[in-house]
Amino acid sequence: MxxxxxxxxxxxxxxxxxxxxxxxxxxxxxxxxxxxxxxxxxxxxxxxxxxxxxxxxxxxxxxxxxxxxxxxxxxxxxxxxxxxxxxxxESLIDPMIYGIILNQQNSQDLNELRAMVETGVMRLAVEKSSEEEIRQLHEKMLVLKDAIFAQTPDVDQVFEADNAFHDCITEMGHNAMVSKINAITRVLTYSTRYDSVKGMLETGRGEELYSAHERVYQLIASRQLEGLHESVEGTYFLNVGKKS
Missing domain, CATH: 1.10.10.10 (Winged helix-like DNA-binding domain superfamily/Winged helix DNA-binding domain)
Structure with a gap:
């Protein structure tokens, strides 16, 4: 006592x-x-x-x-x-980067993490974005469209436009912690995302690449939550060597 x-x-x-x-x-x-x-x-x-x-x-x-x-x-x-x-x-998250980098043996785990995070990012964009931000996202989509459908598409330009489109969505969520985690997953998946874009362009699937991003835009612009996860998975194009 x-x-x-x-x-x-x-x-x-x-x-x-x-x-x-x-x-x-x-x-x-x-x-x-x-x-x-x-x-x-x-x-x-x-x-x-x-x-x-x-x-x-x-x-x-x-x-x-x-x-x-x-x-x-x-x-x-x-x-x-x-x-x-x-x-x-932000430094709370940084040590986690090294742990993930050192444990990338399972790419499926990383893809599942990316799908989960990007779905959450899109949900926040649907719920919290302003009309002006949606207009800006539309502009990013048009830049991506021009890059994809250029007479001779440049992989680096398309990839840069793709990143700008997704970065815009992240900013629309207005959540610093989610933005940081999403940035980490995009860094860790850089090479697979680049190879995916490159493969789509080289196999003549530019239209499919653009349509997937247009679908994402339409869901956000219409404030539609249903179908977000499927739309995220639709932008992965893991089997880039095969034509659909």
């Missing part, structure tokens, strides 16, 4: 064991954020205070804080101390 007038020590400040000390410090601090013990904008104890409270060396505390700062969970204000970040930081 607690003595009257003695405050209970926060869970994240209780001593931890010696195994994987840095990771345990990271876990303790992030668990405190998830539980609400530490909130955005809160100042965390100093290195010395954390070292004493958790029963670990200061260099372990310092290393754990360095990692949490790098991934955007904590920020150091030189004159004031270390604080829990307020809001979303």
């Amino acid at each position: 607690e003595r009257e007038g003695v405050s209970k020590m926060p869970e994240y400040l209780k001593k931890i064991n010696r195994s994987s000390v840095v990771q345990r410090v990271i876990d303790r601090l992030t668990e405190a954020m998830l539980s609400g013990e530490l909130k955005p904008g809160d100042k965390i104890p100093t290195e010395m205070e954390l070292s004493e409270q958790l029963g670990v060396a200061r260099n372990s505390i310092r290393e754990a804080i360095k990692i949490l700062v790098y991934i955007g969970v904590l920020e150091i204000k030189r004159a004031d101390g270390t604080f829990v970040c307020n809001g979303f930081s």
